[in-house]
Amino acid sequence: MEDLLGQLGFYFWVVVVGLVGGILSLANDPQKPLHSGKAIINSIISTISSMFICWVFYEFTRFFTKEDRISLAVGGFFALRGTAWISAVVDKVIDKKLNSFDVGSDDFSQKPPRDLNF
Numbered sequence: 001m002e003d004l005l006g007q008l009g010f011y012f013w014v015v016v017v018g019l020v021g022g023i024l025s026l027a028n029d030p031q032k033p034l035h036s037g038k039a040i041i042n043s044i045i046s047t048i049s050s051m052f053i054c055w056v057f058y059e060f061t062r063f064f065t066k067e068d069r070i071s072l073a074v075g076g077f078f079a080l081r082g083t084a085w086i087s088a089v090v091d092k093v094i095d096k097k098l099n100s101f102d103v104g105s106d107d108f109s110q111k112p113p114r115d116l117n118f
């Protein structure tokens with residue numbers, strides 16, 4: 001078992017932190033009752049997606065910092081926040097950027113009236 005943990009290294013902890021973050025994000029959301037089979041399947045998929053998000057942000061942060069522990073903490077934060085929060089933040093940024101381009105109501109200047117009397 002130690003040999004397996006040695007080969008996996010920090011990726012084992014990325015999976016564990018992502019799993020814990022996914023479970024805690026489900027516990028923090030009172031709008032998701034676990035009464036039906038569909039809700040249970042959705043909860044499992046949400047936990048797996050939190051594990052994936054943890055791995056993505058772990059790799060992203062590790063690329064820039066070269067530090068495992070900081071990268072694991074950043075991955076755990078995003079795993080806890082969940083994919084719904086990430087998509088909401090990205091949507092806000094995109095809307096803000098698109099609204100910054102809309103300065104006036106028209107992109108075209110008004111044409112001067114034509115004088116048809118020759």
